[in-house]
Amino acid sequence: MVQDRVTRITTTPVAFHDLPLLNTVGVHEPFALRAIVEVETAAGLTGLGETYGDEAHLARLRGAADALIGTEVFALNDAAARVTRVLAADTTTGGHGMSGMVTGSSTADRVLSPFEVALLDIQGKTVGRPVSDLLGGRLRDRVAFSGYLFYKWAGHPGAPADEWGAALDPDGIVRQARTMIDRYGFGALKLKGGVFPPEEEIAAILALRAEFPDLPLRLDPNAAWTVETSVMVGKALAGVLEYLEDPTPGIEGMAEVARQVPMPLATNMCVVAFDDVPPAVRADAVGVVLSDHHFWGGLRRSQLLAGLCRTFGLGLSMHSNSHLGISLAAMTHLAAATPNLDYACDTHWPWKRADEDVIKPGAIGFVDGAVAVPDGPGLGVELDRDALGRLHEQYLSCGLRNRDDTGYMQTVDPSYRAVSPRW
Ligand SMILES: O=C([O-])[C@@H](O)[C@@H](O)[C@H](O)[C@@H](O)C(=O)[O-]
Ligand SMILES: [Mg+2]
Known part of the structure; x- marks a missing residue:
């Protein structure tokens, strides 16, 4: 050998x-x-x-x-x-x-x-x-991703507006979604919430629904709401969301919300490690787990999570943070080889500049909202030294050494505090 x-x-x-x-x-x-x-x-x-x-x-x-x-x-x-x-x-x-x-x-x-x-x-x-192939072989040649919408300022403080411009209300979010779909062809949309009072975010989702009647929609406020607020939003968006992601903090709170809203709850916050699975299943707190190989221990341990989701009747989706092409390739191989990946995966890809990456161009990219699984050996992407x-x-x-969204916000609004739940 x-x-x-x-x-x-x-x-x-x-x-x-x-x-x-x-x-x-x-x-x-x-x-x-x-x-x-x-x-x-x-x-x-x-x-x-x-x-x-x-x-x-x-x-x-x-x-x-x-x-x-x-x-x-x-x-x-x-x-x-x-x-x-x-x-x-x-x-x-x-x-x-x-x-x-x-x-x-x-x-x-x-x-x-x-x-x-x-x-x-x-x-x-x-x-x-x-x-x-090392993960059991691809079950699909193309992996679908969702268009990840964010409320955003027109530009960074003190800088000119960027090419996406501001998105601070339902019209801005619909405009952003249209641009993202025109550029990437996404067939599902996720809105990052927890930014404005929940009524405004409900209005943004309803505006997306009116504009894109056939697209699956998700809303993720990152645990910004109390149980009561989450239930209010869940009821207001009955029949509109394919899932509601992390409305409220903790397994207990999520279980309470899950009992009262019609759609499945999804999470990348209260089930983030194998130890979280038994209590979440016992409490019936979530219907969908967003896997993420960056914090679940790699691709094979993510497959282990997929197996647990299948065993316990949970749906499986995929979480993302800001990332480059090596991560996109790994996510794509994993998703291609995971039988029960039931939803389009998240990606922050549209938010990075097309000309900024560490891999050579051409190996990986989006067509019709999906990424073709690279055929080359290994990840199929090459480092651009x-x-x-x-x-x-x-x-x-x-000058940045740690991600600090709160500290950056405080440079604009010194009274700003990160609190959960906020509403
Ligand atoms: O990039 C962000 O602002 C997201 O909120 C990210 O940090 C989350 O981890 C993520 O996308 C999520 O689904 O919770
Ligand atoms: Mg999330």
């Missing part, structure tokens, strides 16, 4: 331009941060992974990288054990890339994820097959 081992791992933080997208904890800063992981092997292969770029996470990635030197490239269980061992002594907190929105996910899973993806990329290159260098320089010069 020919073995190949990890000889070197490089973790490079990068920053790419982001727009002033509003959410319930504040507003996106001018740059989003990511970390790009390159795993090199004795046989001369390189695998790629992408993850959050917050400082504490970067430090944990570097500690894990040291512990992974010497790992055999097919030994994913050994890789997971090494990461768990090295993190056992870690007492640092934060750095989860969510700006205070999700805190309960497993640190070990978040750290393992980019290395697992990179090792799968290497395995695929070793055997000459796409990652989706010059682009990586440019985005790393941008990281060094941009």
